[in-house]
Amino acid sequence: MxxxxxxxxxxxxxxxxxxxxxxxxxxxxxxxxxxxxxxxxxxxxxxxxxxxxxxxxxxxxxxxxxxxxxxxxxxxxxxxxxxxxxxxxxxxxxxxxxxxxxxxxxxxxxxxxxxxxxxxxxxxxxxxxxxxxxxxxxxxxxxxxxxxxxxxxxxxxxxxxxQIWFVLSISLGLALVLIIILGSRITVRYTKPIESATNVAIELAKGNYRARTYEDRLDETSMLSTSINILARNLQEMVNAQDMQQNRLTTLIENMGSALLLIDHNGFVVLTNRTFREFFNLKESQLKKVRYHEVIHYQEVNKLVEEIFMTEERLRKQILLPHKLDRKHYEVYGAPIIGSNDEWKGIVVVFHDITELKKLEQMRKDFVANVSHELKTPITSIKGFSETLLDGAMNDPDTLKSFLDIILMESDRLQSLIQDLLELSKIEKQGFELSIQEAEVAGLIEDVMPILQEKAKSKNISLQTSFDSRGTAEVDSYRLKQVFINLISNAIVYTPKGGTVEITVDENPDNVFVRVKDNGMGISPEELPRIFERFYRVDKARSRNSGGTGLGLAIVKHIMEAHEGNVEVESEVNKGTTFTVTLNKKWSSH
The missing domain is CATH 3.30.450.20 (PAS domain)
Structure with missing residues (x-):
């Protein structure tokens, strides 16, 4: 200036x-x-x-x-x-x-x-x-x-x-000096506000919308300064509002659970969110000036996008895609983006992860099938033996006693199944509360050992306990006993005759650890993720003959989640299995 x-x-x-x-x-x-x-x-x-x-x-x-x-x-x-x-x-x-x-x-x-x-x-x-x-x-x-x-x-x-020229030159010279002085003052007076307004305009062009100029006179230059300041304030408000909307939109897009992909009319990737990048294992630097088929390597998704490009219609499709070592179900929704005057803008593709819904649906189907199967066997036995007795077998005392024993055994099995179902339903019910009291975990194990000794004795299995500490913690004693009974019972069932089941207790400043270790048949790596599902059995024939309902580990898992604890399993086929229960000494939810 x-x-x-x-x-x-x-x-x-x-x-x-x-x-x-x-x-x-x-x-x-x-x-x-x-x-x-x-x-x-x-x-x-x-x-x-x-x-x-x-x-x-x-x-x-x-x-x-x-x-x-x-x-x-x-x-x-x-x-x-x-x-x-x-x-x-x-x-x-x-x-x-x-x-x-x-x-x-x-x-x-x-x-x-x-x-x-x-x-x-x-x-x-x-x-x-x-x-x-x-x-x-x-x-x-x-x-x-x-x-x-x-x-x-x-x-x-x-x-x-x-002399005339001399006087005239002196007069005009003095007039020139005076005019220069006044002109300089007037120039500075009128250019200074313009200079200030220009500097503010430059700052506004750079994006500094907090810049302001002085308003110290009531003339045309003051009107310019006032107009510049009004423009700056309006721009600042507009930019603040735009930034707020942009931040909201960015936060919404980045943190939405579904993967989002925006493609322009030329097929170039315009926008993705964090979920999309994590699923496809991409970085933002890899998504600059690339076409969608260069980052999506799944043929089903590319075909869907191509179909939207050709038909210009919305499409919805369920696709099973591999993800790391797992496979996930996605509902892929794609829609064309049409601007004003029917101008083709691009395509938006949203990937909804419905894996958990599919699992829940499969669990519901399995639950219905398993319950039906588990109820069918004892009911069929009871009905069959009852019909046999009614047909005349009840006149034979030996046959009558044998059939009644079988009917009683099947009734007990049916009662146990229903009891476990009711117990699991009660635990899973919203608002389920524990009765928390301070107790010694080792003492709770000692309380359930007499119940299990007879079962172990029948298979000549040695039950051994090793308590490095008593493990005092805030727990629901009744529910925790259920956990120990189920884990030790499973160890006895899946351990061959003459085997050993070892129960240990130790602790650190914050947690108590209970380990139930056996040297039984073990569990294969493929089956480990499913052992806590309802009615899932590793060895279906053996577990059914043992009278198990297939709900024990599901009950264990829910009780430990209610305690805000954890249960983990390590196993090797034909060498044995170890279940580790981790309890917090202080229960934080009370």
Whole structure:
């Protein structure tokens, strides 16, 4: 802005100087002409007055030389009187004998032009420039008696002209200095607000919408500053609102559970969210100026996008896609983006992860199938043996007792299944509460050991306990006993005769750890993720013959989740299985 101010001031000064020079030349010439006209008029009038005086005193020869000399001194001019023959009668600077040939030539030239309207002329005499004025001398009867010639050096006249130029130059110079000072002040006054407004405009262009300019006067520049400030405030409010909306939209898109992909009309990836990038294992730097098929390597998804491009219609499709070591179900929804005037903008594709819904649906199907299967076996047995008894077998005491024993056993099995279902339903019910009290975990294991000893004894299995600590924790004793009974019972069921089941307890400052280890048949890696599902059995024939319902580990898992604890399993086929229960010493939810 300083450059602009300098340029403006320089242009203004140049214009003023040009105007002042032109004005000076014009005024100087006017003053010079006025001075010369005034001088010429004055000398002509003096010559006329002097001629009248000479005419009154007689002929040119009768003129008193002293009077002529006195008039010459008063008027500061050279006076020459010539008779009608051209002879010099009087000359205030030289006698006739001393009049030079140049002076005579001048007199002769004047005599030739004495009757012209112009009564003055500039001639060069003796190397100097003179201005001559003449007036005819006439007698009473209007006869030509001679000429009155008055002359003065042009240099004397030019000295007056130079003084005019000097005064005019000084005046215009002072005026120029004054104008420059005032112009500088006015330029600074009016360019400073413009400079401030320009700086604010530059800051606004850079994105600094908090920049403001000063508003200190009530004039046009103040209106500019006010307008700039109003514009800055409006831009700041608009940008703040836009940033807020952008942040909301970005937060929503980035944190939505579904994967999002936006493709432009040329097939280039425009927008993705974090879920999409995590699923396809991509980084933002990999998504710049790439087409969708370069980042999506699943043929089903690419076919869906191509179909939307061709049909320009919305599509919804369920697709099973591999993800790391797992497979996930996705409901893929794609829709074309059509702008105003039916302008094709691109495609939006959303991937909804429905894996858990599929699992729940499968679990529901499995649950119905398993419950039906588990109920069918004992009911079929009870019905079959009852019909047999009614058909006449009840008359045989031995057969009757044997069948009744079987019916009782199947009834117990049916009761156990229903009891486990009710227990699992109660645990899974919303609002299920534990009765938390401080207890020794080792003591709870000792309480359930007598119940399990008989079962282990029947298979000649050794139950061993090793308590490095008593493991005091805040737990629901009744529910925790259920956990230990189920885990130890499973260990006994899946351990061959003569095997060993070992229960250990240890702790750290925050947790208590209970491990149930057996040397039984073990569980394969493929089956480990499913052992906590309802009705899932590793060895279906053995577990069913043992009277198990397939709900024990599901109950264990839910009880441990209610305790905010954890249950983990490690197993190796034909070598054994270890279940580890982790309990918090302090229950944080009470």
């Amino acid at each position: 300083t450059k602009f101010r300098t340029k403006l001031l320089f242009a203004l000064i140049t214009l003023i100087i040009a105007v002042l020079i032109g004005l000076g030349l014009l005024l100087g010439q006017i003053f010079k002409n006025f001075y010369l006209d005034t001088f010429n008029s004055r000398v002509q009038k003096e010559a006329r007055l002097l001629a009248s005086s000479i005419e009154e005193n007689g002929t040119p020869k009768d003129i008193n030389p002293n009077m002529i000399q006195e008039l010459s001194d008063i008027l500061d001019v050279r006076i020459t009187i010539v008779d009608k023959t051209g002879k010099v009668v009087h000359d205030t600077e030289a006698l006739e004998s001393l009049v030079g040939p140049q002076q005579k030539r001048v007199i002769q030239e004047i005599q030739k032009n004495w009757d012209v309207k112009q009564k003055h002329k500039k001639l060069v005499t003796s190397g100097k420039e003179y201005r001559y004025y003449w007036y005819p001398l006439r007698s009473a009867n209007d006869e030509m008696m001679g000429l009155l010639i008055m002359s003065t050096e042009v240099e004397a006249i030019e000295k007056g002209t130079q």
